[in-house]
Amino acid sequence: MIAVKxxxxxxxxFKAVDGLSFDIKAGDIVGxxxxxxxxxxxxMKMLTGFLPASEGTIHINDADISKHSKSVQKIxxxxxxxxxxxxxxxxxxxxxxxxxxRELKGKxxxxxxxxxxxxxxxxxxxxxxxxxxxxxxxxxxxxxxxIIHDPKILILDEPTDGLDPNQKHxxxxxxxxxxxxxxxxxxxxxxxxxxxxxxxxxxxxxxxLKFDDTPLALQQxxxxxxxxxxxxxxxxxxxGLAELDGVDDMEVDRKTGRVTLFPEPGAHILPxxxxxxQLRRLPVEDLHVDQGRLDDVFREITASKESV
Amino acid sequence: MRNIWIIxxxxxxxxxxxxxxxxxxxxxxxxxxIFTFFIGNLFERGQADxxxxxxxxxxxxxxxxxxxxxxxxxxxxxxxxxxxxMTLPVSVGEAVMGKFFAAWGVLALALALTFPLWxxxxxxxxxxxxxxxAAYVGSWLMAGAFLAISMCMSAMTKNQVVAFILAIVVCFxxxxxxxxxxxxxxxxxxxxxxxxxVASFSFLTHFESMAKGVLxxxxxxxxxxxxxxxxxxxxxxxxxxxxx
Ligand SMILES: Nc1ncnc2c1ncn2[C@@H]1O[C@H](COP(=O)(O)OP(=O)(O)O)[C@@H](O)[C@H]1O
Ligand SMILES: [Mg+2]
Numbered sequence: 001m002i003a004v005k006x007x008x009x010x011x012x013x014f015k016a017v018d019g020l021s022f023d024i025k026a027g028d029i030v031g032x033x034x035x036x037x038x039x040x041x042x043x044m045k046m047l048t049g050f051l052p053a054s055e056g057t058i059h060i061n062d063a064d065i066s067k068h069s070k071s072v073q074k075i076x077x078x079x080x081x082x083x084x085x086x087x088x089x090x091x092x093x094x095x096x097x098x099x100x101x102r103e104l105k106g107k108x109x110x111x112x113x114x115x116x117x118x119x120x121x122x123x124x125x126x127x128x129x130x131x132x133x134x135x136x137x138x139x140x141x142x143x144x145x146x147i148i149h150d151p152k153i154l155i156l157d158e159p160t161d162g163l164d165p166n167q168k169h170x171x172x173x174x175x176x177x178x179x180x181x182x183x184x185x186x187x188x189x190x191x192x193x194x195x196x197x198x199x200x201x202x203x204x205x206x207x208x209l210k211f212d213d214t215p216l217a218l219q220q221x222x223x224x225x226x227x228x229x230x231x232x233x234x235x236x237x238x239x240g241l242a243e244l245d246g247v248d249d250m251e252v253d254r255k256t257g258r259v260t261l262f263p264e265p266g267a268h269i270l271p272x273x274x275x276x277x278q279l280r281r282l283p284v285e286d287l288h289v290d291q292g293r294l295d296d297v298f299r300e301i302t303a304s305k306e307s308v
Numbered sequence: 309m310r311n312i313w314i315i316x317x318x319x320x321x322x323x324x325x326x327x328x329x330x331x332x333x334x335x336x337x338x339x340x341x342i343f344t345f346f347i348g349n350l351f352e353r354g355q356a357d358x359x360x361x362x363x364x365x366x367x368x369x370x371x372x373x374x375x376x377x378x379x380x381x382x383x384x385x386x387x388x389x390x391x392x393x394m395t396l397p398v399s400v401g402e403a404v405m406g407k408f409f410a411a412w413g414v415l416a417l418a419l420a421l422t423f424p425l426w427x428x429x430x431x432x433x434x435x436x437x438x439x440x441x442a443a444y445v446g447s448w449l450m451a452g453a454f455l456a457i458s459m460c461m462s463a464m465t466k467n468q469v470v471a472f473i474l475a476i477v478v479c480f481x482x483x484x485x486x487x488x489x490x491x492x493x494x495x496x497x498x499x500x501x502x503x504x505x506v507a508s509f510s511f512l513t514h515f516e517s518m519a520k521g522v523l524x525x526x527x528x529x530x531x532x533x534x535x536x537x538x539x540x541x542x543x544x545x546x547x548x549x550x551x552x
Contacts, residue, residue, distance in 0.1 A: 048395040051551050073397040080395070084388035086318070088325040100314045101396045129325070145392075 001025055002047070002153070002183060006056035008207075009042050016042045018207035019056070024200075026152075027180050031194035031201045031215070032187040035302050039207040040187040041081045044157050047185070048078045060153070074103075077151035079159055081187075083142030087131035091122055091141055094130060095148060102149035116144040119174060135162035143171065153183045160193060172197045191294040195219070205302035219292030221300075228273050229260040230287045240280065244272045311398050315406025320413055323376075329414050332376050336418045339368055344425060357435050361425055362443045362519035366483050366511050369454045374475030376414060377458030378468045380407050381546060386466045390550050400550075404543050408452075408459060408535075415451045419444060439521025446518025449531040450511055454479055456538035463542040463549070482534075486510025 002024040009017040017039040024030055032040050045051040047058060049069035058065045060072045085094055095116065099109045117123055120140040125133055130141060139162055146154060154175075160168045175184055175197050188194065194201050195215045203211040203218075211218065219225050232238075238259055242250040246267035251260045263269045270289055277284050323329035343364040384390040393403055429435045458475035465471050484490050486507045494503050507513055514527040 045391070045551065050391055050395050070397050070399060073395055076395070078392075078395045080388060080391040082388055084390075084392050086322065086389055087387065088322055089318075093321070097314065097318050098396070101311065101398060103397075 001061055003059040004047075004056070005058075007043070007046060007053055007058060008055040009039075009046060009051065010054045016207055017046070020204070020207075020209050021056075022202065022209065022212060024183050024185070026183055028200050029175065029184040029198045030186070031198035032185055032204070033189065033191070033194060033201060033298065034187075034204040035189070038204045038302070040204060041157055042207075043204070044078075044155050044185070044187060045080075048076055048155055049073055050080075074149075075152040077146035077149065077154045079142045079146045079156045081157040083139045085130045085138065085141055085145070088129055090127050090129055091117075091133070092126045094141065095144060098145040099148055104149060112148050112150070116148050119147075120144045121170070136164060136167050139163055140167070140171075143174070147174075147178075151182075154178070154185070156184070156186045158187055158189075160188065160190065168193070191298060195294065203298065203301050210301045218294060218297055221297045222290075222292030222294070223262060223296070224260075224290040225292035226268060226270075227260055227262045227290045228269055228287065229258055229290065230273075230277075230284050231256065231258050233283045233285045236282050237280070238282070240276060241273065244269065244276055246272060311402040312406045312409065315398065315403055316409040316413070319407050319410030323410065323414050328376065328379075329417075332372060332414065333418045333421060336368065336372055337421060339372075340364065340422055341425070343368070355433070358425060358429060358440055358443065359519060361422070362447055362515075365447045365519070366450065366515055369451050370476065370479050370483055373415070373451060373454035374458040374461070374472050374479060376411055377455055377475060378462050378472040380411065380459045381463040381542070382466055382468045382471045385550070385552075386468075390546075394550055400543050400546055404459075404539055404546070408455065408539060411455055411459070412448075412452050415455065416448055419448055419451070436521070442521040442523045443519055446515060446521075446523055446527070449528060450515050450518070453482075453511065453531045453534040453538075456535040456542075457482065460538045460542040460545065463545040482509060483511050486513035 002022075004023070005021050007017060007020040008015060020043060032043070034040050042051065046053050047060075047065075049065050049072060052066060061075070063072055065072050086097075089097065092113070095113050096109075099113055104112055117126065120143055122137070122140060122144060125137055130138060133141065139159065143156070143159060146156065156175075160171050163171060172193065175186070178184065186193070186198065198215055201211065201213060201215050201218050202209060235257075238250075238252075241247065241259065241261055244261075246264050246269045247261050248264045248267075249262040251262070252258070253260070261269060261273060273287075276282075277287075323332075340361060344358075344361040347360075347364070381390070384393065394400070426435075426440060430437075457478050458471075461475040461478060462468075462471040464474065487510070491503055491507060494506060498506075508530075514530045517524060518527055
């Protein structure tokens with residue numbers, strides 16, 4: 001359980017994090033979204049006890065991190081931005097070092113190393129110095145060290161940056177495979193990632209919290225959520241579509257001829273639209289219900305100054 | 309304690325994972341032999357001791373210890389690995405001590421590898437082994453003081469070269485504060501108490517009798533306190549600057 005109250009951080013006069021307050025409970029997989037420079041990494045650095053807060057408090061399992069950083073750090077696994085590591089060590093030496101510091105001992109230590117090596121597919125590079133690895137491998141080594149002690153709280157700063165699509169998929173599977181009583185916080189600017197793995201989205205911009213709800217709620221904020229778009233094989237009379245029950249607006253793309261019907265808030269218009277198409281025998285060749293366009297919503301939320 | 313040991317091991321092997329330790333030891337051995345035989349005239353003196361060898365140590369350490377210490381924190385901050393280290397359940401103090409012991413261990417190894425010199429004088433005459441051991445210990449203590457200063461300078465900057473130069477400058481001050489030039493400069497305007505204080509900060513003053521094999525409590529204490537003060541200073545600086 002993480003409880004953050006009025007958390008702020010200044011760098012000289014510049015306010016990088018501005019009065020964040022939120023609670024995160026076990027089972028939450030939080031996607032930390034925001035444009036570059038929003039303050040995601042700075043917040044994570046404070047959550048992990050690396051940076052002291054300028055104002056406000058962080059309690060993790062009721063312990064104040066400014067006073068009990070060492071005991072709190074024991075239950076956190078952290079992948080800092082850019083996955084820093086000791087480049088002159090081999091992957092195995094590095095993981096062994098982390099395991100020792102994480103107080104893993106004897107048989108359990110070797111088991112855990114073997115497990116994370118298998119999970120992140122590091123067998124091939126085990127004896128290579130980390131400096132000589134590709135970006136994707138480095139990132140996976142960083143992930144491996146973060147989960148080696150099976151932490152209650154996992155904080156990952158851009159874990160999929162630099163990975164190819166297969167590796168991204170692998171990392172998402174890894175996060176989904178974690179047991180359900182954990183807290184995971186992932187910062188990213190990839191919107192699909194949030195929809196794919198998180199059950200909670202927090203959007204911050206200019207250091208302040210702008211949105212905090214489920215990915216579904218985020219999609220629902222999109223104008224395109226549950227909108228119906230269709231194309232027709234030849235021009236037909238579509239005027240009736242805009243008059244249907246629940247349809248708020250209709251737009252026609254002049255170039256492609258694609259028609260998009262926007263519902264009134266909360267309305268499902270697919271049945272009406274389908275019925276209308278049948279009735280009028282409209283030559284529809286493609287029909288699609290949109291699940292919302294996250295990038296539009298993201299832009300709207302992070303560009304506007306008002307908070308949600 | 310356990311954490312200090314784990315970090316010491318990591319840092320120590322890291323010195324040997326790169327050429328740093330090998331180059332350091334090779335240069336240390338080369339220079340100390342050159343100084344001892346050619347400049348210190350070990351043979352011509354006709355005495356079975358290692359005094360010329362130990363007398364050059366302050367000047368050797370002045371350049372070599374900053375070289376081995378410069379990457380300690382500068383590199384850690386530059387590569388960002390400090391963020392990893394400081395978010396592991398390790399205190400800053402443990403990290404400072406671990407790194408210090410690792411580098412001090414390399415210095416011990418370098419000193420130990422000068423044993424052929426000892427064998428040489430033993431072959432040529434009958435040196436007082438107690439004196440030589442005491443001088444080795446004294447030299448190692450002084451090396452620790454150089455090291456603590458140099459590591460503190462490395463904590464102040466992300467740039468290794470800057471750390472190296474800063475360390476040489478500060479170490480130099482500590483070395484020469486006992487030499488004639490500096491004390492003469494004070495002679496004209498300061499009273500004796502000031503001059504004594506300045507001189508008492510000098511590594512040379514405190515090493516003088518150590519090189520002769522006398523481990524006096526105040527000299528040993530001086531180097532231990534110097535180490536403690538500078539290590540504590542690095543701890544404070546790292547707390548302040550780790551995230552910059
Ligand atoms: N050590 C620092 N000193 C000064 N400014 C910083 C420092 N770290 C971050 N900042 C500034 O704080 C803001 C937030 O940065 P960051 O938390 O890294 O953003 P994000 O991770 O969301 O991209 C940025 O404008 C950045 O320039
Ligand atoms: Mg960031």
